[in-house]
Amino acid sequence: MDKFVIRGGNRLMGEIQVSGAKNAAVALIPAVLLCDEPCVIENVPDISDVSICLRILYELGAEVEMLKSDTYRISCKGVRSFSVPYESAKQMRASYYFLGALLGRTGRARVSMPGGCPLGDRPIDQHLKAFNALGANSCNDHGMIDLHADKLRGGQIYFDVVTVGATMNAMLAAVKTEGLTIIENAAKEPHIVDLANFLNSMGADIRGAGTDVIKVRGVSYLHGTTYSVIPDQIEAGTFMVAAAATGGDVLVKGVIPKHLEPITKKMRKIGVNIDEYDDAVRVWVEGPLVKASIKTQPHPGFPTDMQPQMATLLTLAEGTSIVTEGVWEQRFRYVDELRRMGADIAVNDKVAIITGTGKLMGAPVKACDLRAGAALIIAGLAAHGVTEIEDIHHIERGYGNIETKLRGIGGDICKVSTPPTAMKKAL
Ligand code: EPZ
Numbered sequence: 001m002d003k004f005v006i007r008g009g010n011r012l013m014g015e016i017q018v019s020g021a022k023n024a025a026v027a028l029i030p031a032v033l034l035c036d037e038p039c040v041i042e043n044v045p046d047i048s049d050v051s052i053c054l055r056i057l058y059e060l061g062a063e064v065e066m067l068k069s070d071t072y073r074i075s076c077k078g079v080r081s082f083s084v085p086y087e088s089a090k091q092m093r094a095s096y097y098f099l100g101a102l103l104g105r106t107g108r109a110r111v112s113m114p115g116g117c118p119l120g121d122r123p124i125d126q127h128l129k130a131f132n133a134l135g136a137n138s139c140n141d142h143g144m145i146d147l148h149a150d151k152l153r154g155g156q157i158y159f160d161v162v163t164v165g166a167t168m169n170a171m172l173a174a175v176k177t178e179g180l181t182i183i184e185n186a187a188k189e190p191h192i193v194d195l196a197n198f199l200n201s202m203g204a205d206i207r208g209a210g211t212d213v214i215k216v217r218g219v220s221y222l223h224g225t226t227y228s229v230i231p232d233q234i235e236a237g238t239f240m241v242a243a244a245a246t247g248g249d250v251l252v253k254g255v256i257p258k259h260l261e262p263i264t265k266k267m268r269k270i271g272v273n274i275d276e277y278d279d280a281v282r283v284w285v286e287g288p289l290v291k292a293s294i295k296t297q298p299h300p301g302f303p304t305d306m307q308p309q310m311a312t313l314l315t316l317a318e319g320t321s322i323v324t325e326g327v328w329e330q331r332f333r334y335v336d337e338l339r340r341m342g343a344d345i346a347v348n349d350k351v352a353i354i355t356g357t358g359k360l361m362g363a364p365v366k367a368c369d370l371r372a373g374a375a376l377i378i379a380g381l382a383a384h385g386v387t388e389i390e391d392i393h394h395i396e397r398g399y400g401n402i403e404t405k406l407r408g409i410g411g412d413i414c415k416v417s418t419p420p421t422a423m424k425k426a427l
Contacts, residue, residue, distance in 0.1 A: 004389040004403060006380030007412040008362055012248035014409040018236045018255050019045040020070065020229035022398045024191035026094035027168045028198050028229060029053040029074070030101040032062070034176055035202055037224030038075040044229055046070065046400035048393070049092045056088045056098060079105070086112040086143060092397065096124060096165055099147060100172030103136055109147040113140075121329055126159050126166035133157045134173055134181065154179025154218055162187050162298040167214070168195050174216040175204045183214040189299040190259045194230045201225040233259040234305045235399060238374045240264075240283045241309045242406065244272040245316055245382040249284040250409055257281055262302045266294060266310065270317055291319030291356060296326045308334050308375035315343040316382060317356040325350045334372030337365040341379050341387065362387040367394045374399065381411050 020043035030053065032039045044050055046069065054072065058064050061079040066072055082102045089095035089112035102109035114124070124145070128138045133155035136147045154177055157170050167187040172195075174181035186192070188210050196209030202222040208214045236255045243250035244267060257264070257276040264274050264281070271289045275282040292314060296304040304327040314321040315338065325331045332347045339345060340363040344355040362385030367373030373395035380387030389395075392415070395402065403413045 001390065002392050002415055002417045004377065004380070004392050004395075005414055005416050006362070006377065006387045006389070008360075008380055008383035008385060008387060010246065010381070010410045010412050012243050012246045012250050012381065012406070012409045012411055015251045015253055016239050016405055016409050017253050018231045018239070019043070019400050021045070021191055021194070021232035022047055022049055022234075023094075023164070023189070024194040025050050025229050026053050026092070027097050027172075027191065027195045028227070029057060030097040031172055031195065031198060032057070032074045033060070033076050033079060033098075033101040033105045034172065034199070035222040035224060036077045038073050039202070039224050040067065040071065040073045040226040042071045042226065042228040043231075044070050044072055045232065047396065047398055049094060049397045052088065052091050053094065056084055056095065059088065060084070082106050082108040083110040084112060088112075089114055093122070093165070096127060097168060097172065099127065099131070099145060100169035103131060103147045103149065103152070104173045104176050107136075107149045107152060110141075110144050112144050124165070126161060126163045127169045129159075130157045130166055130170035130183070131173055134177055136173070152177040154181040154216070157181065157183045159183070159185040164189050164192065167192055171195060171199065171206060171209075171214065171216055174218060175199050175206065176220065176222065177218040179218055181216040181218070183216070184212065186212050186214045187298055188212060190230055190233060190256070198225070198227050201227050230259070231255045233263070234303065234371070236260055236281070237263040237303070237306045238309050238378070238399070240267060240274070240281065241306070241313050242378045242381055242411070243283040244270070244285050244289070245313050245378050247285045248409070249282070251280050251282045253280045255279060255281060262300055263306055266292060266302055270313065289313065289317035289356075291317055291321040293322045295324040298327065301326070304328055304331060305371050307331055308371045309378055311345070311352060311354060312338060312375040312378045314354045315345065315356060315360060315379075316358060318358070319356055321354040321356065323352040323354060333368045334375055337368070337372070337376055338379060340365055341383055343379075359384065361385050364388045364390070366390045367392055370394050370398045377402065377406070377413070381406070381413070
């Protein structure tokens, strides 16, 4: 079992590069199924969720070729299957994008119920609502979601909740479907816009992505493309918080500062200095950090995927902070681990009350999900003493080579394998 061992206390200093966005890449890769010409995708992050996506495509019959460490050429001409089995789908939430992509390709999809981080109830009713609006029938066949349509047609979709996954899936299913599809109450995250831009670069006609109404006029053919995934705003935010938590001075490079605004605004309120450049942000701390109130919300609100990291920063701030989780049912499971490190946090349902203690101490802890794991890394870097983090496979789902990147700015963090295991690569 691998673990991270962190000797805390070093101020992070220097420059760190951000990779491509996980939550964009895991949608763009299945989207290639909508096209029979080869597509080249650049700036793909080196994370296990991406490896799983690529492996599923390969198992479906696609040719997948790694051109560079972050660039893949994918050809789906040979894909005949429309079925993603349990063993592959259970490993990540984003396997649900194969539903929309396969349905859009062939009018047929069979995908096992998706896995992913345990954040409470994670229904897919809105995904099915969208597929049904386009004329597909759906059923749960022994844990496999089975979609079937004699002929898909454009339709009107109104989401009851703002959902990233269902918005992306609706676009995937509609893009080659005859007629006009209107998606209302759509999610507006940067990765929604990235998927629309990717599909449009293949000849799709999608307008309004990034607003709450998206219009998709179906086209009969999509051609090959070369496209670069947007930078990961959550990885960037994680590095920004790590810099602040250690009292450091770090240039976070390769970002789109506009995508970071909800994070930047909050961090400034806490007392962190942030300078914005064209494609980088400098994060540095001079004075004390102060309390804040945070409520997570869909974009452009404060992102839920930064909630555990910011809560960790607030344990180091003066005063009592309130953090409210507005997206997921259960996203405070990491709090017990932070308490082991000396944090004073009380949780009542979806609200955490954090009394800043100004310091944390190293301890053995476990990552219970991806962002919880990122929060523990930040806590470990800021703490006095040694922190050992177990279950780091959760972290590696979404952060590529995080220990190497953090070592590059002075973090004393290493991965220890017992017994030593080779990194498993899907391809
Ligand atoms: C995406 O999950 C991300 N995952 C999550 O990232 C992120 O936390 C989340 O969006 C919110 O930003 C991927 O992109 C792979 P949702 P998704 O559909 O699409 C409810 C991370 O750490 N809902 O926007 O699954 C749902 O229960 C992860 O990188 C329904 O009720 O999230 C939740 O309360 C974890 N019915 C809310 O909507 C549905 O059919 C938002 O979920 C779908 C969702």
